[in-house]
Amino acid sequence: MIEDREPIRVALLGCGTVGTEVVRLLRDRPEEFAARVGAPVRVTGVAVRRPHKHPELPEELLTTDSASLVDGDVDLVVELIGGIEPARSLLLRALRAGKSVVTANKALLAEYGSELYAAADASGADIYFEASVAGAIPLLRPLRESLAGDRINRVMGIVNGTTNYILSAMDSTGASYSETLEEAGQLGYAEADPTADVDGFDAAAKAAILASLAFHTRVTATDVHREGISGTSAGDITAAQALDRRVKLLAICDRVTDEEGNESVSARVHPAMIPRDHPLAGVGGAFNAVFVEAESAGQLMFYGQGAGGAPTASAVLGDMVAVARNLVVSGKGPRESAHAQLPVRSMGQTPTRYHISLDVADKPGVLSQVASMFNEHDVSISVVRQQGRGAEASLVVVTHTALDAALKSTVEEIARLDAVREVVSVMRVEGELS
Template sequence: MNEGDKPLKVAILGCGVVGSQVVRLLQDQDADIAARVGRRVEVAGVAVRRLDAAREVEVAGDLLTTDAAGLVTRDDIDLVVEVIGGIEPARGLILAALENGASVVSANKALLAEDGATLFEAAEKAGVDLYYEAAVAGAIPILRPLRESLAGDRVTRVLGIVNGTTNFILDKMDTSGAGFTESLEEAQVLGYAEADPTADVEGFDAAAKAAILASLAFHTRVTAADVHREGIAEVTAADVASARDMGCVVKLLAICELRVDEDGEEAVAARVHPAMIPRSHPLASVRGAYNAVFVESDAAGQLMFYGPGAGGSPTASAVLGDLVTVARNRVAGSRGVGESAYTDRAVLPMGETRTRYHVAIDVDDRAGVLATVAQAFAEHGVSIQTVRQEGRDDDAQLVVVSHAARDAQLAATVETLRGLEIVRDVTSVMRVEGGEE
């Protein structure tokens, strides 16, 4: 058999929800993929934890193995697909595959956000590809546009809903008036949330994706530890109702943007937190478990990418797209675009980030309260945009919406408010994105 007729051999690490769909697509689209690549792509082995586990897709027994390390270092393996997730053993297996000369396709956002630099350096040294479109927003093609399509442009902001579980929960709270716990339970029943939803509802999943987006958009290495993270567990039905009264909706947003630091130098800011956005904003209409990413750049202007952000088939679609690309490169004897971190910008602390705020304050219902509260905001340089009183007597509450201010200024304001005699509690602090600052 001529070298040009030999099939490319692919090893798949993991055969769960995503991995099983990758196997299915490779089987179902064998002829089409061969036509697109220029050679057949053949599954050489599938590494699993248990050989006897039930699987959505039937895999020939002679392809299954529990020896993942042995599989990725086989001399005949050209391509490795990693869909097991987590840090280890995924990191060791990917590094072994790269060092052995195999190109790698990964969906592992946690690993890429924690230690992507090590993986990129290994791929560069070995002269092979590392692609990871499926690590962010499932089937939505967002990473390659940032890495390739917008390579000649200057991206200034990436704003996205990148976690379907939290979007489903917040959408349910908005449309039904239900509380967080009730909405989470429904998400679990419907399969949108895991039995342990911590990674989603506490923002860890979205923060890892934000780190990847910021790294690509701003050509700077950003890790998950650089991303300010807040989850949605503290969002109440009252917060959602207050947002509705303002013509807004609450979303868990990943926000990555270029800012200017105290020295006048461009820096990167990356954060994940719930925020109120106007219902007129394109992201406000993203419903259920869908994802969307809004990109702003100098030349292209505003772009929005929308679609299913999770699930076996959508994520497998992104994996196969990368697999076809790296297979083509393999056939052509070339490499795709590697890591771009040439700007090496500083990452700003959250305290330097500017945005607007919605603050709900339980207060004594007596004369002079509004003036005292306004003075607390003024002391820390936070300008008030609107203020309204809700309830009377023991139920009196002030709802303040500020103009844009630094996060550190708002934190100091809240601390002052909580020390005032006329303030019973600051019950809610939520950022407001979009609209006038």
């Protein structure tokens, strides 16, 4: 009988919105989880900073001593604290003692994932982290397991709900960035300090995890080129609309092969224009979606709620069930796969495309001057559009694919031309053939 088996004992570190939902579901559905695992699953302790803030939990479960809880008689440690310390030290402590770990901590994995994987390998413990990227969306396990026999060439997606809400609202209402950010805060989509979201730190950590899994290469957050959306203007949105595109903050992870056949990895986060008929363009509000291109499987898209207590708790519980099943049968989950060890390209050496909007003088020869700058840097022009007259004269250029450094140098030289009054906006273009 399942109920006669030794329970899987769980220590929970942190009990905010996600942790509270995890505990609630485990307590409300004990028979269901026991049947799925093959043994009862029991929370034996919850580490929190202020026990009096958690009247919903039995007093005997609560403690402020996280280290003692980890050192105690537990099989599985679930970390929902966030940040680097004390989470890193506590998880290393658990893994080195042979205790399996489930975590939603993207920042920790993006910086110290290799250290955690090494500790897990040394002791034979499991480490699962589905909830660290895209909330409830089953994404990491398909990359880690389902597509393990395939060759992934690109992972591109919307992995931050706050920025997607802001950009979606700017597109639909025409409001400015600051106005939409304020609205997002009032609706609870943006934190009181939205820096991690709007400056791309959150998405960059997730991009590092995605690139590591997709390309079997250790990629850290510092390897990821990062740009946020605070510089995105209503004019950028309007310019995208004129080209039948939408602006999205994208995490883009590419396998790049140079002319000699040498492979490398590119990982970047930045706003980009994508065609309105691209699957990611229709992802609105605070939803997340990730587009995967694999050699054999082709194009796959994963879509759903990327944040929130219940969605994230779903991913955490899925990992807990997987780890608990392994414990019941004395098995192991997938280990780190970094065998490819591909070099990580700098942003300057990454192939991209640009949309450039210029405020120019209304006189003959302007277009030829601008075009000559692109030619000098071996950057091919895909689309050029001249509009307005006099003080309202403008020039829009969309390039073919070239190295980002060449595109950047081209824009810098164009800005110095006497005929160019201002480089109004520069934004990368993704999601279509070059």
